[in-house]
Amino acid sequence: MSIRRLRTLIAVEEHSTFSAAADAVFVTHAAVSQQMRKLEDEWQVTLFDRSCRTPQLTPVGRALVAKAREIVRAYDTIVPSVLGDAGFQGEILLGAVPTTLTGLAPLAVRHLKDRYPELHVRLFPSLTTQLIAQVDRGAVDAAILSRHRPLPPDMQYSDIAxxxxxxxxxxxxxxxxxxxxxxxxxxxxxxxxxxxxxxxxxxxxxxxxxxxxxxxxxxxxxxxxxxxxxxxxxxxxxxxxxxxxxxxxxxxxxxxxxxxxRLTLAYRRDNPRVAVIEEIHKALLEAVKIGVFKQIPQKQEPAT
Missing domain, CATH: 3.40.190.10 (Periplasmic binding protein-like II)
Known part of the structure; x- marks a missing residue:
């Protein structure tokens, strides 16, 4: 088993087709198919129902995707957790309702990037219902959404505005x-x-x-x-x-x-990057305090 194959399996679940997953992980369609076959041979299970025109994950396949997310998430945070930087490097996946994408989200992410230049935020726009599902299954680390009813028991939230x-x-x-x-x-x-x-x-x-x-x-x-x-x-x-x-x-x-x-930031309680998510929440509150979207001058590197 390799982390690369697990990432590909997750990409197939997120993007629904082998072709779209191939684009997401920067390999060919044939490479995706080959990696999935190797996982099935290694685990001795059927991950996909191939009787359909587009292969569909089996129930076992979906359950293994959830476990794969946990493994990949743990792998991505091994070095930061040891070095003590709490994971403020690499990539974090943030969902957001579309109405926040022209003011709140970009202003908050800009503040975050100024503090942690090695942290890269990938934004995924979607509606609240879809975002809750994505957070719950680990497809995104956290999401800015409209809180209107109780969230799933494994999820935590911090209100924004x-x-x-x-x-x-x-x-x-x-x-x-x-x-x-x-x-x-x-x-x-x-x-x-x-x-x-x-x-x-x-x-x-x-x-x-x-x-x-x-x-x-x-x-x-x-x-x-x-x-x-x-x-x-x-x-x-x-x-x-x-x-x-x-x-x-x-x-x-x-x-x-x-x-x-009620805008809120939702995330799973067991997410290993809670410290990063808390900083995202702080940046969102700062953006709300400013109240208007405006350009923030980028920090200049000191002259040598």
Whole structure:
């Protein structure tokens, strides 16, 4: 058994096909297939159901992937744990909900990189439900997500920010009553596949607020652009880290009792790089304190 083969097995599970896994680990499709055959021969188990056009992991294969993640994670932290640098080198995998990718996440990662230049953060955007699953199975080390219900028992979390919902409208739209604007204008719905969209939709229904939805979009940037074009109003979170050049939209607070998003950093309790994750959390809190995304001058190397 080799660490390289275990990494390839994990890549196949994460990317679903041998071809995509080959790209991820920088080998050929044939090399991936060969490595998987060698693992099956060595372990005397069937990792893949090859009766399908695309080989699928068997139940045994999926269970072994979980163990492989533990082994690879332990291998990656052997030297840092001995040298005492707590793993502030190499790569750490961070998931993030898309709405944090243009403000909170880049600002926090920049702060982190300034402190630990040998630490490389790989970002994986996804929705909260998928991120919880990825953290739980060890596909990512931690994830910035919307906390809306209890997390799995093996997961820990550290809250980042509380983002109240607000109504956004074109700057020249008359009126400042959010409920009246909702009643009299087309409504651009935040995708209900996202936790934010589900929170908003539940509040509208429970409050008896009727809207005339004309679009349902995932991206906050796309929604804001449609609103700026005068195509309707929407309800979105008031982001804890604002864009450097935000669109000139009218933003109105919703009535008392309206929902808010709780951004949190989630991770497995048994992750060996908890010290690094705690530093990520500190960097996220620093970004929230700054409150606006802006360029941070990179540190200059001293002249020799």
């Amino acid at each position: 509380h983002e109240p919902m607000q109504l956004i409208a074109a700057p020249d739209m008359p009126g400042d009553d959010p409920l009246e604007l909702l009643a009299s204008n087309p409504y651009i719905r935040f995708s209900r596949d996202a936790v934010v969209g589900s929170l908003i939709d539940t509040w509208l229904q429970e409050s008896g607020i009727r809207v005339s939805a004309t679009m349902e979009l995932e991206g906050l940037e796309a929604i804001s652009s449609m609103v700026l074009a005068g195509l309707g109003v929407s309800i979105v979170p008031a982001r804890c880290v604002r864009d450097f050049n935000p669109l000139p939209l009218k933003a109105l607070a919703l009535p008392e009792g309206a929902p808010a998003r």
